[in-house]
Amino acid sequence: MADELKPEELLNQTRQNHQSNPPITSWMDTPTIIRKGMYCYASNPKSVEYLGLPNARKWNPIEDDWKLPDNWQEIIHKGFKERLERFRSIKVFMDICVRCGACADKCHFFIGTGDPKNMPVLRAELIRSIYRNDFTSAGKIFGRLAGARKMTLDVLKEWWYYFFQCSECRRCSVYCPYGIDTAEITILGRELLNLIGLNIDWIATPVANCYRTGNHLGIQPHAFKEMIEFFCEDIEEITELKLEPNFNKKGADILFITPSGDVFADPGTYTCMGYLMLFHYLKEKYGLEVTWSTYASEGGNFGFFTSHETMKRLNSKMYAEAKRLGVKWILGGECGHMWRVIQQYMSTMNGPADFLEVPVSPITGTKFENAKETKMVHIAEFTADLIKHGKLDLNPSRNDKYKITFHDSCNPSRGMGLLEEPRYVINQTCNHFYEMPTNTIREQTFCCGSGSGLNAGENIELRMAGGLPRANAVKYVHEKFGVNMLACICAVDRAALPTLMEYWVPDVGVIGLHELVANALILPGECERTTDLRGEPLSEEEGE
Amino acid sequence: MNLNYLFSLLAVTVLFLVPWVGVDILGKKELFGLIIPYFAVLIFIGGFIHRIIHWAQSPVPFRIPTTCGQGQSLSWIKQNKIDNPSTTMGVILRMILEIVCFRSLFRNIRLEYREGKHISYEWEKWLWLGALAFHWSFFVIIIRHMRFFTEPVPFFIKALEDLDGFLQIGLPGIFISGFVLLAAVLYLFFRRIYIHQVRYISLASDYFPLFLIMAIAISGIIMRYFTKVDIISVKEMTMGLVTFHPVVKEGVHTIVYVHLFLVCVLIAYFPFSKLMHSGGIFMSPTRNLANTTRVKRHINPWNYPVPVHTYEAYESEFREKMKEAGLPVEKE
Numbered sequence: 001m002a003d004e005l006k007p008e009e010l011l012n013q014t015r016q017n018h019q020s021n022p023p024i025t026s027w028m029d030t031p032t033i034i035r036k037g038m039y040c041y042a043s044n045p046k047s048v049e050y051l052g053l054p055n056a057r058k059w060n061p062i063e064d065d066w067k068l069p070d071n072w073q074e075i076i077h078k079g080f081k082e083r084l085e086r087f088r089s090i091k092v093f094m095d096i097c098v099r100c101g102a103c104a105d106k107c108h109f110f111i112g113t114g115d116p117k118n119m120p121v122l123r124a125e126l127i128r129s130i131y132r133n134d135f136t137s138a139g140k141i142f143g144r145l146a147g148a149r150k151m152t153l154d155v156l157k158e159w160w161y162y163f164f165q166c167s168e169c170r171r172c173s174v175y176c177p178y179g180i181d182t183a184e185i186t187i188l189g190r191e192l193l194n195l196i197g198l199n200i201d202w203i204a205t206p207v208a209n210c211y212r213t214g215n216h217l218g219i220q221p222h223a224f225k226e227m228i229e230f231f232c233e234d235i236e237e238i239t240e241l242k243l244e245p246n247f248n249k250k251g252a253d254i255l256f257i258t259p260s261g262d263v264f265a266d267p268g269t270y271t272c273m274g275y276l277m278l279f280h281y282l283k284e285k286y287g288l289e290v291t292w293s294t295y296a297s298e299g300g301n302f303g304f305f306t307s308h309e310t311m312k313r314l315n316s317k318m319y320a321e322a323k324r325l326g327v328k329w330i331l332g333g334e335c336g337h338m339w340r341v342i343q344q345y346m347s348t349m350n351g352p353a354d355f356l357e358v359p360v361s362p363i364t365g366t367k368f369e370n371a372k373e374t375k376m377v378h379i380a381e382f383t384a385d386l387i388k389h390g391k392l393d394l395n396p397s398r399n400d401k402y403k404i405t406f407h408d409s410c411n412p413s414r415g416m417g418l419l420e421e422p423r424y425v426i427n428q429t430c431n432h433f434y435e436m437p438t439n440t441i442r443e444q445t446f447c448c449g450s451g452s453g454l455n456a457g458e459n460i461e462l463r464m465a466g467g468l469p470r471a472n473a474v475k476y477v478h479e480k481f482g483v484n485m486l487a488c489i490c491a492v493d494r495a496a497l498p499t500l501m502e503y504w505v506p507d508v509g510v511i512g513l514h515e516l517v518a519n520a521l522i523l524p525g526e527c528e529r530t531t532d533l534r535g536e537p538l539s540e541e542e543g544e
Numbered sequence: 545m546n547l548n549y550l551f552s553l554l555a556v557t558v559l560f561l562v563p564w565v566g567v568d569i570l571g572k573k574e575l576f577g578l579i580i581p582y583f584a585v586l587i588f589i590g591g592f593i594h595r596i597i598h599w600a601q602s603p604v605p606f607r608i609p610t611t612c613g614q615g616q617s618l619s620w621i622k623q624n625k626i627d628n629p630s631t632t633m634g635v636i637l638r639m640i641l642e643i644v645c646f647r648s649l650f651r652n653i654r655l656e657y658r659e660g661k662h663i664s665y666e667w668e669k670w671l672w673l674g675a676l677a678f679h680w681s682f683f684v685i686i687i688r689h690m691r692f693f694t695e696p697v698p699f700f701i702k703a704l705e706d707l708d709g710f711l712q713i714g715l716p717g718i719f720i721s722g723f724v725l726l727a728a729v730l731y732l733f734f735r736r737i738y739i740h741q742v743r744y745i746s747l748a749s750d751y752f753p754l755f756l757i758m759a760i761a762i763s764g765i766i767m768r769y770f771t772k773v774d775i776i777s778v779k780e781m782t783m784g785l786v787t788f789h790p791v792v793k794e795g796v797h798t799i800v801y802v803h804l805f806l807v808c809v810l811i812a813y814f815p816f817s818k819l820m821h822s823g824g825i826f827m828s829p830t831r832n833l834a835n836t837t838r839v840k841r842h843i844n845p846w847n848y849p850v851p852v853h854t855y856e857a858y859e860s861e862f863r864e865k866m867k868e869a870g871l872p873v874e875k876e
């Protein structure tokens with residue numbers, strides 16, 4: 001990040017943008033300049049081709065020629081029409097916004113960049129203006145007075161630029177008096193863009209990988225197993241216990257699916273070790289058989305950031321694998337958008353999962369009524385239930401060096417309502433927990449700034465700006481309570497937040513919920529632990 | 545200067561003058577007193593229904609409520625049954641709160657950039673208050689106006705009038721709703737030009753209804769408190785309209801026609817504009833659905849099969865590597 005802006009400079013730039021008035025020219029007349037640091041590279045044609053998606057070719061967003069099909073306008077118009085007929089949400093949201101501006105300063109990208117086109121309402125207007133022109137009589141008659149404009153190449157480029165500056169976090173929708181969800185509009189916008197081959201590589205390539213190998217990172221089955229076994233060796237060093245996780249095991253009780261990001265990079269890897277230790281504990285103590293799958297080795301679903309169809313294609317593996325393995329139900333790991341897909345889309349798209357049983361925890365007997373249909377339980381629910389029934393031996397003091405605050409991920413908060421479960425688990429496994437200010441947590445939580453496939457390297461300025469509101473709240477509790485760890489239940493967070501913290505609040509680390517659980521969990525027969533999962537001394541003093 | 549609002553101001557001014565010319569100079573009383581009102585009502589009803597049907601024709605393929613509180617979970621975790629409903633009752637309560645109290649708007653906070661390091665979020669309930677004042681006074685006025693279209697006047701209209709006119713100042717007694725409406729509309733207008741973000745997003749079609757409602761309120765206030773109009777004749781005309789025995793009375797002041805005409809414009813404009821938010825809010829899928837997709841299957845009528853990468857295809861590609869790594873395979 002050597003040539004990037006320093007935090008001070010970025011903050012000044014943003015503050016200036018906010019304090020100066022918006023451009024004198026109206027937004028329709030203000031050209032969009034695609035700026036380095038704010039956009040992601042175009043998709044690799046190989047990935048697009050592998051998926052059989054339209055217009056695979058090499059192209060570069062900052063070049064004039066985007067190599068579009070000749071009839072791109074027609075494709076967009078038709079695609080738009082089709083989607084208006086398919087989604088009432090889009091139709092209603094196109095018509096009813098009153099431009100009250102309540103959503104405007106709720107978007108982390110607007111807060112962090114000060115770019116007026118990042119106000120959710122204006123992001124939506126980018127597409128609404130075309131809707132008016134193409135589909136409403138008022139727009140056809142009154143044109144610009146009614147807020148209509150014609151589709152041009154510049155408009156298309158503007159769409160592409162700003163729909164990949166929205167992380168589909170839905171914060172705006174919480175404050176909108178009609179619940180207009182700009183995320184839904186971005187989803188539509190990206191779907192349209194995909195029809196003419198305008199995706200970004202950070203999304204297209206993981207999607208292609210996931211389709212082929214089962215996970216975003218393209219880890220092949222043998223390597224996946226090796227990586228997990230590597231964690232087991234690390235765990236053995238810490239606990240002197242030998243773990244034997246199951247892979248693709250037919251007849252196991254539960255299939256476990258989590259984002260592959262946690263298999264790959266720190267600090268997600270420690271969360272992954274946490275899962276392994278929890279499952280080992282449950283196997284030793286209660287005989288529970290949990291299996292991993294290499295075929296369905298991805299919980300996340302970047303297809304969601306491409307189109308509804310691609311989301312469905314990737315998601316299908318979960319049920320298919322559960323059926324093949326003959327498990328009773330599915331347990332899902334910590335992830336954000338993965339859980340929005342499971343909560344709000346999976347059973348509609350790929351259900352009914354009538355070959356599975358209504359999830360019952362074999363250990364506590366709790367029936368997960370709230371997952372009756374999808375038969376998929378969130379691991380925070382599962383663990384909270386275990387702890388509540390006293391089924392885990394915990395020593396929270398092993399997390400004593402951490403002063404924790406908790407980052408609600410967008411999707412579990414606003415697309416699910418999973419708020420108390422992780423807090424309960426944190427409170428039972430740690431002794432020092434502090435909340436960030438009310439306006440920045442739970443349903444009002446701020447995005448990490450890198451969600452919805454924007455976690456690339458080349459758009460680092462966008463990510464740091466978008467993450468500013470989150471970082472700002474962390475900084476507040478860091479200064480006030482000495483918070484030094486940011487806990488989360490999302491693999492994208494674990495990939496994105498460390499960079500964000502390093503940039504804005506360097507003394508705060510990032511930790512997954514099940515790393516905290518595993519630190520506290522006393523495994524049967526383990527040795528006296530001297531280090532945590534990271535191989536660091538358990539308390540600060542011992543280190544000195 | 546902002547062309548968007550100048551244009552709307554101009555349009556409303558012209559509309560204000562049209563009946564003066566039409567009635568006073570050209571003497572087209574039937575046109576303004578009978579024909580235009582009937583047309584406007586027809587357009588309103590037809591247009592409103594058409595729009596609702598148009599929305600309803602598109603399905604709701606996915607259940608996508610925006611959850612704003614703890615969801616239904618383990619028995620010992622307290623659910624927020626209104627902001628994250630799992631029952632129809634919860635959804636109804638949520639919708640009532642949205643429609644009657646503007647629940648979501650009440651969450652509003654304002655972003656502040658301070659010179660120091662921190663960004664802060666400030667108390668900001670003015671929009672909520674202004675919007676409530678605006679809509680509720682509008683509602684009260686509509687109900688009060690029903691006295692012109694009913695005979696005998698139902699008791700609740702009289703009761704509402706008494707309540708609205710509880711400030712017994714002068715004669716005729718003051719109705720607060722009219723002034724609240726005017727003040728609220730003025731507030732909504734000034735915030736639109738004063739807050740630069742809101743000004744930036746505003747279209748001509750955002751100023752137009754505000755000016756129109758302002759003009760309606762002003763003409764109403766003029767009628768009631770300044771040009772004392774002949775209420776008896778007006779009521780005869782309005783009763784004529786609703787009983788389909790339309791009559792035109794002489795001696796009705798032109799300002800009555802102005803008021804009536806502006807209202808006609810408003811209701812005829814309604815179905816084609818953002819004012820349809822009043823119908824749309826009931827159909828917003830992020831608010832009117834229970835968060836129960838994990839409990840009960842939601843059906844997507846156009847759910848179509850998609851190409852998938854099957855386990856067989858996967859195993860075929862990686863079988864040797866899987867065997868080598870000791871992973872179980874289906875086909876040896």
Ligand code: HEM
Nearest residue numbers: 098100177642643646649675679732750753754819822825
């Ligand atoms: C179900 C009934 C309705 C609900 C729940 C509702 C709700 C709202 C809300 C929450 C706002 C945003 C806040 C604001 O800008 O004031 C708004 C704006 C507005 N509403 Fe309504 N409304 C309803 C019916 C109506 C009706 C019947 C009219 C008739 C004229 C109307 C006219 C307006 C106008 C003109 C605005 C924009 C104000 C501005 O420009 O700032 N609304 N409405």
Ligand code: SF4
Nearest residue numbers: 097099100101103176
């Ligand atoms: S809060 Fe809703 S109605 Fe208001 S400007 Fe934003 S999207 Fe439009």
Ligand code: SF4
Nearest residue numbers: 107166167169170172
């Ligand atoms: S969904 Fe999130 S990122 Fe997108 S416009 Fe709304 S607040 Fe901004």
